Amino acid sequence: MTVTTAGTYLMGDYCIGGTRYQDTGDTYSVYVDPNGDSFTYASMTSRSGNLAVGSERRVGKQVK
Amino acid sequence: MNRNNERLLLGSAILVLLMFPHASRADARCNDRTIKGAYIYASTGVRDGAPFVEAGQDIFDGKGGITNTYTDTTGQTVVTKGSYQMNANCVSQAKYDDSGVNYVMYTGPTGSEFSWISVTPGTKITGREVRVSTSLTPKCSLKTLKGTYVYSHIGYRDGVQYIESGQEVFDGKGSIRTPLRMPAV
Numbered sequence: 001m002t003v004t005t006a007g008t009y010l011m012g013d014y015c016i017g018g019t020r021y022q023d024t025g026d027t028y029s030v031y032v033d034p035n036g037d038s039f040t041y042a043s044m045t046s047r048s049g050n051l052a053v054g055s056e057r058r059v060g061k062q063v064k
Numbered sequence: 065m066n067r068n069n070e071r072l073l074l075g076s077a078i079l080v081l082l083m084f085p086h087a088s089r090a091d092a093r094c095n096d097r098t099i100k101g102a103y104i105y106a107s108t109g110v111r112d113g114a115p116f117v118e119a120g121q122d123i124f125d126g127k128g129g130i131t132n133t134y135t136d137t138t139g140q141t142v143v144t145k146g147s148y149q150m151n152a153n154c155v156s157q158a159k160y161d162d163s164g165v166n167y168v169m170y171t172g173p174t175g176s177e178f179s180w181i182s183v184t185p186g187t188k189i190t191g192r193e194v195r196v197s198t199s200l201t202p203k204c205s206l207k208t209l210k211g212t213y214v215y216s217h218i219g220y221r222d223g224v225q226y227i228e229s230g231q232e233v234f235d236g237k238g239s240i241r242t243p244l245r246m247p248a249v
């Protein structure tokens with residue numbers, strides 16, 4: 001089952017930001033490469049019982 | 065030096081090279097300046113018998129000091145200080161002020177990345193850090209995250225383990241337009 005949803009993100013000082021997703025309401029802290037090629041994340045929503053950590057890599061620069 | 069001493073010395077040198085083939089290359093390769101800059105990481109493990117996750121950023125000052133910002137199992141984001149000491153063989157020890165947990169870190173002469181493991185009893189945490197900037201004050205904006213990104217991870221929801229993989233498109237303006245996720249099957 002593939003889920004499609006949307007989200008928002010913010011960026012703070014020193015390349016530390018956050019994301020939020022509409023379908024689950026989950027929020028994550030993100031730690032970002034200043035070049036934008038990768039970031040790591042950890043869930044901030046322990047109250048909702050979500051515990052997750054990982055990293056993402058950019059595979060394309062186009063936004064469509 | 066007589067011939068017998070020369071032979072003894074030569075034999076000892078060969079023996080050392082056979083026993084420690086990388087010793088000569090490892091000598092004096094690393095110091096505190098080897099790991100300097102901003103590094104990011106994601107780690108998993110077990111702490112006090114429970115699943116533990118943490119992602120964060122370490123700023124190594126090249127002089128033995130660390131500024132660590134992280135989000136862990138509690139869901140809170142914390143800033144703490146730490147210290148590290150790099151040995152010539154590129155193996156170092158680190159300790160953070162808030163947790164008191166000790167780590168051993170393994171890197172190479174470039175210091176571009178390193179792996180680490182906790183060595184404090186009660187913790188089984190490991191991870192890998194990658195340098196993303198040589199600056200001690202990296203700068204980002206919304207535009208930094210722009211394009212298509214992919215990921216996969218193992219997580220826990222209400223104590224039940226799940227897996228997830230997906231693709232996300234960051235628009236460089238604050239929106240994640242089309243995340244595609246494949247949660248637990």
